[in-house]
Amino acid sequence: MVISHLESRFEYRKNTDYELMKPLPSLLAATILLSACSGNIDNSPESGGQGYKSVFCWSEPVDIFGFQPQLRYAYCPSVIEMEDGSCHIFFCGNPDEGKMIDNVFHLFMSRNGVKSEPVSVLAPSPDSWDSFHCCDPNVIEGIFKMEGCTYKYAMFYLGSDRGDTNGNEIGVAFSNDLNSQTWVKYPGPLLPFSGDDNKYWGIGQPSAISLDRQGQILLSYSCGDEKGTRVEMCEMNLSDLSDIKIGKAVRVSSSGFNHLIHNCDFAMDAVHDKIVGAISGDWADVYPSFIETFVGVAYMDYTSFQKGNGRWTRLPDINSGISGFYRNHNPGLIRDSYGYLKDYRKPSVFYTIATTGSPCEWSYRICRVDGKFIKQEITE
Numbered sequence: 001m002v003i004s005h006l007e008s009r010f011e012y013r014k015n016t017d018y019e020l021m022k023p024l025p026s027l028l029a030a031t032i033l034l035s036a037c038s039g040n041i042d043n044s045p046e047s048g049g050q051g052y053k054s055v056f057c058w059s060e061p062v063d064i065f066g067f068q069p070q071l072r073y074a075y076c077p078s079v080i081e082m083e084d085g086s087c088h089i090f091f092c093g094n095p096d097e098g099k100m101i102d103n104v105f106h107l108f109m110s111r112n113g114v115k116s117e118p119v120s121v122l123a124p125s126p127d128s129w130d131s132f133h134c135c136d137p138n139v140i141e142g143i144f145k146m147e148g149c150t151y152k153y154a155m156f157y158l159g160s161d162r163g164d165t166n167g168n169e170i171g172v173a174f175s176n177d178l179n180s181q182t183w184v185k186y187p188g189p190l191l192p193f194s195g196d197d198n199k200y201w202g203i204g205q206p207s208a209i210s211l212d213r214q215g216q217i218l219l220s221y222s223c224g225d226e227k228g229t230r231v232e233m234c235e236m237n238l239s240d241l242s243d244i245k246i247g248k249a250v251r252v253s254s255s256g257f258n259h260l261i262h263n264c265d266f267a268m269d270a271v272h273d274k275i276v277g278a279i280s281g282d283w284a285d286v287y288p289s290f291i292e293t294f295v296g297v298a299y300m301d302y303t304s305f306q307k308g309n310g311r312w313t314r315l316p317d318i319n320s321g322i323s324g325f326y327r328n329h330n331p332g333l334i335r336d337s338y339g340y341l342k343d344y345r346k347p348s349v350f351y352t353i354a355t356t357g358s359p360c361e362w363s364y365r366i367c368r369v370d371g372k373f374i375k376q377e378i379t380e
Contacts, residue, residue, distance in 0.1 A: 051377065051378055052375040052377055052378060053376050053378050055374055055375075055376045056315050056316055057371065057372060058318065058370070058371050059370045060369075061323050061367045061369050062367060062368045063365070063367055064089070064350060064365075064366040064367055064368050065089070065091075066364070066365030067093065068362070068363070068365065070097050071097045071098040072094050072097055072362070073093060073094060073361045073362060073363075073364035074105070074118075074352075075091060075092050075329070075352040075364040075365075076091055076092045076135065076137070076330040076352065077091045077331075077332040077350040077352075077366050078139050078265070079332050079335065080139060080335065080336065081334050081335065082337075085111030086111050087109045088107075088139070089107045089109060089366075090104055090106050090121075090137040090155065091107070091118075092104065092105070092135040095120050095123070100361060101124070101163075102133040102135035103122060103123045103124070104120070104121055104123075104134050104137045104155070104157060105118045106118065106121045106178070106179070108178075108179065119181055120181075121180065121182070122134045122137070122157060122173055122183050125185065128161065129159055129161055129169060129171075129189050129192075130160060130161065130185075130189075132161050132163055133158065134158075134171075135157065136204055136330075138156045138157070138206050138208050138265070138332075139153055139154070140154055140209065141210065141337035141338055142210050142215055142238070143239065144174055144238050144239065144241065145239060145240050145242075146174060146186065146241035147241070147242075151174035151175060151176055152176045152177075153174065153337075154172055154173070154174055154238065155172065155173045155174070155175070155183055156171070156172050156206035156207075156208050157173065157206070158170060158171075158205060159171045165201060166197055166198060166200060166201055166202065167197025167201075167202045168204040170190050170203055170204055170219075170221055171185060171186060171190055172190045172238070173185040173186065174186070186241060190244070191219075191221065191246075193225075195225040195226060200225045201222075201224030202224060203221050203223050203224075203232075204221060205221060205263045205264070206219055206220070206221045207220045207221070209267070209268050209338070209339035209340070210338040210339055215238045215239025215240070216237050217237070219235075219236055220232065220233040220252060220264060220266055222263055222264070228260070229260045230251055230252070230260065230261070231251070231254075232249045232251055233250055233252055233308075234246055234247050234250065250307070253300075253304075253308050253309055253311065253312070254312075255309075255310070255311040255312060256311045256313065256314055257296060257298075257314070259281065259282040261279050261280075261296075263279075263280035263292075263330060263331075264277050264279045265277070265331055265332045266278075266333070266339075267335045267341045267347075268341070269302075269340070269342070269343060270302075270340060271343075272343070272344055273301055274299050274300070274344040275299065275301075275305040276298070276299045276344045276347050277297070277298050277300075277312065278296075278331035278347075278349050279295070279312075280329055280331065281293055281317065281319075281329075282294075284326075284327070286356075287356065287358060288327060288354065288356060288360040291327050291329040291354055291360070293320070293327060294319035294320075294328050295318040295328050295351050296317050296318075297314070297315045297316075297347055297349060298313055299312070299313055299315075299344045300313060315347070315371060318331070322369060323353050323369075325353040325354065325355065326354075326355070326356050327354035327355070327360065328352070328353055329352050329354065330351065330352040331351040331352070332350045332351070333348070333350075334349070334350065345372065346370070346371065348370045348371070349368065349369055349370075350367070351366070351368075352364050352365065352366055352367075353367055
């Protein structure tokens with residue numbers, strides 16, 4: 001059982017014959033636009049009107065960022081959209097070419113698509129619980145006090161002190177500036193893993209939503225232990241890091257999906273009382289079998305989500321027919337700084353593509369699609 005983004009960590013020497021980015025054959029890729037509006041009318045939250053049906057469509061994918069042709073990867077984005085349409089993008093990457101050791105990077109993108117140079121803003125700390133990897137970031141705004149300082153932003157992340165993908169834990173770091181190259185870590189894991197770290201994956205891949213625009217947080221995360229693979233969530237108060245309050249964990253419902261959900265990002269639509277999930281799909285049967293073939297996007301009532309007993313209403317998957325690649329994984333929803341979106345019917349998703357060449361990790365690259373319901377004339 002593996003729910004990590006990377007099954008193996010190793011150094012790799014450049015092979016000049018390696019095809020870094022090889023999309024699907026042209027005939028299949030040509031069907032992208034034809035399949036982008038293949039939504040099920042039964043999933044529509046609103047009628048298209050007499051003589052019309054309402055169909056959900058994904059836009060043509062937009063390439064956002066990758067380190068290619070270097071032997072470096074970019075994946076697992078956490079995206080904050082500002083009021084002017086610009087975005088702060090936090091993602092996992094490796095600073096040293098050919099070495100699979102994760103840092104968290106930051107990249108700023110203007111509303112016109114002009115991007116800054118990516119900068120590593122969170123790195124492993126020597127001789128610490130996160131001494132090998134810092135990855136899977138998720139950033140939100142609030143009011144957080146730690147060691148006499150008040151911070152505006154919290155970055156939740158997966159930390160690990162080993163390279164075999166086991167024993168992962170969740171940490172948090174703070175800053176007052178999204179452009180900062182220095183985030184102050186909370187000393188120790190925020191959510192430690194209490195299971196057998198020699199045998200199980202642990203906990204990680206956090207997604208946070210602010211419940212009060214201050215310190216009250218809803219945090220969801222992937223779990224892999226003796227109970228199996230799942231996603232849990234809990235409420236916590238990080239207003240004062242010297243007095244952290246963490247509520248009881250609740251298992252996130254997987255009803256509506258036919259696989260074990262994991263590696264999710266969530267966003268809230270408070271106006272319509274909905275939660276939207278960008279949910280990693282099932283793993284492939286062939287190499288690379290440790291990353292997923294599609295990203296599922298779905299919504300449910302927030303009150304049902306909180307109780308862990310709701311059923312997801314699925315939108316069309318982001319799969320090879322949309323992206324043009326056989327592997328689509330590690331998604332992140334475009335959200336505001338508190339973890340909200342304006343309309344659950346118009347989600348925008350950043351996701352990671354990969355080829356199936358070995359090693360596939362060097363092909364990891366971040367892309368974007370935007371979705372919406374459109375009216376389509378009923379011709380039958």
